Amino acid sequence: MIEGVSNAVLEKLTAGLSVxxxxxxxxxxxxxxxxxxxxxxxxxxxxxxxxxxxAIERSExxxxxxxxxxxxxxxxxxxxxxxxxxxxxxxxxxxDEAC
Numbered sequence: 001m002i003e004g005v006s007n008a009v010l011e012k013l014t015a016g017l018s019v020x021x022x023x024x025x026x027x028x029x030x031x032x033x034x035x036x037x038x039x040x041x042x043x044x045x046x047x048x049x050x051x052x053x054x055a056i057e058r059s060e061x062x063x064x065x066x067x068x069x070x071x072x073x074x075x076x077x078x079x080x081x082x083x084x085x086x087x088x089x090x091x092x093x094x095x096d097e098a099c
Contacts, residue, residue: 005030005077013037013073016066018055020048034072035065 005026012019013034021027023039031037036058038051075081 010073010077013069013077016070018058018065018069020051020055022048030073030077034069037069 006021009019009021009027009030013030019031019034019037021031021037021039023041028039031039036055038055040047040051
């Protein structure tokens with residue numbers, strides 16, 4: 001889990017929607033293994049427009065992919081998952097300091 005993941009990206013994924021995002025910190029981790037989601041490596045508007053148009057064209061066949069995106073984002077970014085990450089971090093620090 002990475003802090004700095006865009007709330008807008010997480011909201012779209014939770015809704016099961018396709019996401020086209022700029023390749024900046026947090027987005028690659030959020031979109032990892034997400035079907036029908038794209039990272040745009042350069043920040044040119046032409047690249048972004050092209051990927052958004054492609055996502056719109058693919059959206060009609062995406063209902064199964066939408067359910068999978070929703071499942072993955074809930075699994076990775078839920079409050080419970082975040083709690084598990086922080087608990088693991090805390091316990092690993094406590095054990096390190098005890099040794």
